[in-house]
Amino acid sequence: MxxxxxxxxxxxxxxxxxxxxxxxxxxxxxxxxxxxxxxxxxxxxxxxxxxxxxxxxxxxxxxxxxxxxxxxxxxxxxxxxxxxxxxxxxxxxxxxxxxxxxxxxxxxxxxxxxxxxxxxxxVYGAGQDYASFVCLALGTGIGGAIVESGQLVRGAFGGAGELGHVSVDFNGPRCGCGNYGCIELYASGTGIARLGRETLAASRGKASWEPQSRDIIQAWQRGDPLAGQVMDQVIRALGTAVAGFIHSFNPEAVILGGGMSETGLLFFEALDNEVQTRTSPGMRKACRLLPAYVGxxxxxxxxxxxxxxxxxxx
Amino acid sequence: MxxxxxxxxxxxxxxxxxxxxxxxxxxxxxxxxxxxxxxxxxxxxxxxxxxxxxxxxxxxxxxxxxxxxxxxxxxxxxxxxxxxxxxxxxxxxxxxxxxxxxxxxxxxxxxxxxxxxxxxxxVYGAGQDYASFVCLALGTGIGGAIVESGQLVRGAFGGAGELGHVSVDFNGPRCGCGNYGCIELYASGTGIARLGRETLAASRGKASWEPQSRDIIQAWQRGDPLAGQVMDQVIRALGTAVAGFIHSFNPEAVILGGGMSETGLLFFEALDNEVQTRTSPGMRKACRLLPAYVGxxxxxxxxxxxxxxxxxxx
Missing domain, CATH: 3.30.420.40 (ATPase, nucleotide binding domain)
Structure with missing residues (x-):
């Protein structure tokens, strides 16, 4: 063998x-x-x-x-x-x-x-049937990869696909990369924790959760309204970014992996709805949002x- | 022949x-x-x-x-x-x-x-020496095209490159495409006119210019502060989007064409500065911002x- x-x-x-x-x-x-x-x-x-x-x-x-x-x-x-x-x-x-x-x-x-x-x-997973797709790895940070005609898009030196550093708010907070309002500041584990701290501060700390992404997502899943405020921002920001990727690359699929995407169906469905709303009809029909297959x-x-x-x- | x-x-x-x-x-x-x-x-x-x-x-x-x-x-x-x-x-x-x-x-x-x-x-212009570049056509709207390994990125059905419909503000105004805060709403001719009207309304109409993009840019070029407020937003929004394109595609060049880009060196230089600030160092060094060559x-x-x-x- x-x-x-x-x-x-x-x-x-x-x-x-x-x-x-x-x-x-x-x-x-x-x-x-x-x-x-x-x-x-x-x-x-x-x-x-x-x-x-x-x-x-x-x-x-x-x-x-x-x-x-x-x-x-x-x-x-x-x-x-x-x-x-x-x-x-x-x-x-x-x-x-x-x-x-x-x-x-x-x-x-x-x-x-x-x-x-x-x-x-x-080769083995959700992208098998697609010649063009985008991968998003939602973890502590956000990484990305773009596949076109079955091949990775690399750019000048292989740096292409830094999709975590695409901004969704040009007036947003400064990111370590130099840009402002990068999607990583909203929808990564650290981004969700950041939004959680802000929401806690505004509510004077009366929350049933700690400002950590897993805690916040669990509280949201059991219907906590304050966690809902946080996750509403997360999903609107990430939906906006994904809609932009669809408009940019016209992919057949957007594949979501990483720890954040494993937090359950509620997150995936909420994001899918948000992306549907924010994507132009022709592009949306051509593209499926899929969970990563390989674990x-x-x-x-x-x-x-x-x-x-x-x-x-x- | x-x-x-x-x-x-x-x-x-x-x-x-x-x-x-x-x-x-x-x-x-x-x-x-x-x-x-x-x-x-x-x-x-x-x-x-x-x-x-x-x-x-x-x-x-x-x-x-x-x-x-x-x-x-x-x-x-x-x-x-x-x-x-x-x-x-x-x-x-x-x-x-x-x-x-x-x-x-x-x-x-x-x-x-x-x-x-x-x-x-x-074939004939600013992209001759580059295998990977992004074209932005800044006119009444904003169009885009992505070249990788010398070939156009097309996506599922040829829709790739709708770069005008990448958002720079997930809380921004609704765009015709379905998304919110698309860069076309800020940095196209119609986008600049829209920001001009908003700025005029806030200033109770005491401006030396009509809310049309060419007028606003000319007023900005001769130092009008109210037009400067408008153009500051335009350049920050467009710089943010271009930084995102550089992080996404790692291009060797971003080529700017269309009517908007022909308004003079001041606009081009201001945008270049903004993009420099908002792009991660390694990617920035690999990429040049260039005016379109073919007229x-x-x-x-x-x-x-x-x-x-x-x-x-x-």
Whole structure:
């Protein structure tokens, strides 16, 4: 049996697995990133983890390539890190592809963590039937990926798809990226918490919830009116952004993943209604809002899926 | 000498010309659209205008194909009109490509009017050196086009690039498209006039200008403070939208065309400053804000340029 080795590099952990052409995982392995030890230590952990997976392969099993997803902005062609912030200090400039190829002598593909999730959805998930779709990863922050004609839109250096830093309020609060009113300030976990704190302050603290996204969403789901005020803003802001993505890309689907999207059907349905209202009729009919299909292992599965996707197998 | 015949179909006029591979125009011809006469009359005018250009060609001149740009949403593959609003009543559903191919027996390419302007900029203009760029046409409304890897991003049915209907204020006024706070409501000719009327009303009408975009921009250029209030909003809103486009597509260039962008250097420089402030450093460095290069005939030149572009000559 042939496998691809997938690696998902995040700020707190690095996940490894052998993944078969059908997206089944084998020999899962996980190590803490310990990013504070610096980029060279992280690179050593990366190589050691791949060694670990190779050692676990049985006689009848072989691997054909290595796919890597990493936090940060990645130059896919070069396989290098264009920019990584505080999540992975010193990781900017790391030549991931050449380091790993030199060591293992197999094809290596490197992309950013949201692009590989889009590959997972394209190859195994909600994007299988679509040539053009947008992926939104709603977590602590908001990441995005754009697929057109079955291929990722990359732009000048692979930075395309920073959809969390599209503004929905030009008079809104300043974002770390430089822009004002970015959708990440409203509809990410930290954004919802921020709106929660503002609403609490205005209500003089008489709420049944803590200003944390999960708390607020749960309170909203049981009908708490103050949490409803927060979530009304979240859904209007996110619906506005998604309508803008639909007008920009005319996608066949918008796929929603990440922790925020797993909070239940109420959120998904409320958002779907809002997007319907805010999108022009022709575009709306052509586009479906879908939950991500590939679950918690989407990062490592998508990383490996690059090997099958770019070889042309899937 | 070989020529492509270009046709630019707008709500008020249809422009025709023979265009050589270098983008030089020959035998220009213009007729009023008289869209109220209905789609079949417009189609007859289209064919008659092409006849007119063919008849004008000299013995040593031949044409190799016909390129058409039309207002409305166009399915490029099918060469049909997916949606045309009040600009061209009844034009929705028109099978432009098959009608024209049947009559002239030459290759025919049909796309929307802003996509063909992007082709003009790609083949002859400011986009020549770039594989990925965004075009914004700032006129009465705002149109857009997205180029990635040298090709237009089309989406599900060719509707991609409706960048005028990306919101910059989720609490803003309702737009005809269904969304709220679309950038077209702030930075188009009609948007600037709208903000002008609001500002006039708040100031009890004591202004030296009429609430029309050209008037407001001229007053701003000579230092009128009330016009400055209007233009401050316009530039902040448009800068926010452009920053969002840069974060979404990571383009090498954003190309600004249309009547609004021809109002002078002050507008362009103010917008450039605003975009700089609102864009993340890595993306900003990779991207240049450029004025459109191809002038008033960009529509007909771009329409014809499709013939050279898709044949692979340019």
């Amino acid at each position: 042939e496998y691809a080795i997938g690696v998902d590099i995040g700020g707190t952990k690095i996940q490894f697995a052998a993944v078969d052409p059908n997206g089944q995982l084998l020999h899962k392995h996980l190590v803490p990133t310990e990013a504070q030890l610096g980029p060279n230590q992280v690179m050593e952990k990366l190589k050691a983890g791949i060694d670990h997976i190779i050692a676990a392969l049985q006689t009848a099993e072989s691997y054909v390539g290595i796919g890597i997803g990493s936090a940060g902005q990645i130059d896919f062609q070069a396989g290098t890190v264009v920019f990584a912030g505080d999540t992975l200090p010193g990781w900017t400039g790391m030549q991931i592809k050449s380091h790993v190829e030199e060591r293992f002598h197999k094809p290596v593909y490197v992309d950013n963590d949201v692009n590989v999730i889009a590959v997972a959805e394209k 918690a292992d989407a990062g490592v599965i998508g990383a490996a899926a690059q090997v099958w996707h770019y070889r042309g197998n899937r | 070989e020529y492509a015949i270009g046709v630019d179909i707008g709500g008020t006029k249809i422009q025709f010309a023979a265009v050589d591979p270098n983008g030089q125009l020959l035998h220009k011809h213009l007729v009023p659209t008289e869209a109220q006469l209905g789609p079949n009359q417009v189609m007859e005018k289209l064919k008659a205008g092409i006849d007119h250009i063919i008849a004008a060609l000299q013995t040593a001149e031949s044409y190799v194909g016909i390129g058409i740009g039309s207002a409305g949403q166009i399915d490029f593959q099918a060469g049909t009109v997916v949606f045309a609003g009040d600009t061209l009543p009844g034009w929705t559903g028109m099978q432009i490509k098959s009608h024209v191919e049947e009559r002239f027996h030459k290759p025919v390419y049909v796309d929307n009017d802003v996509n063909v302007i992007a082709v003009a900029e790609k 008033a005939d960009a529509g007909v030149i771009g329409a014809a340029a499709q013939v050279w572009h898709y044949r692979g000559n340019r």
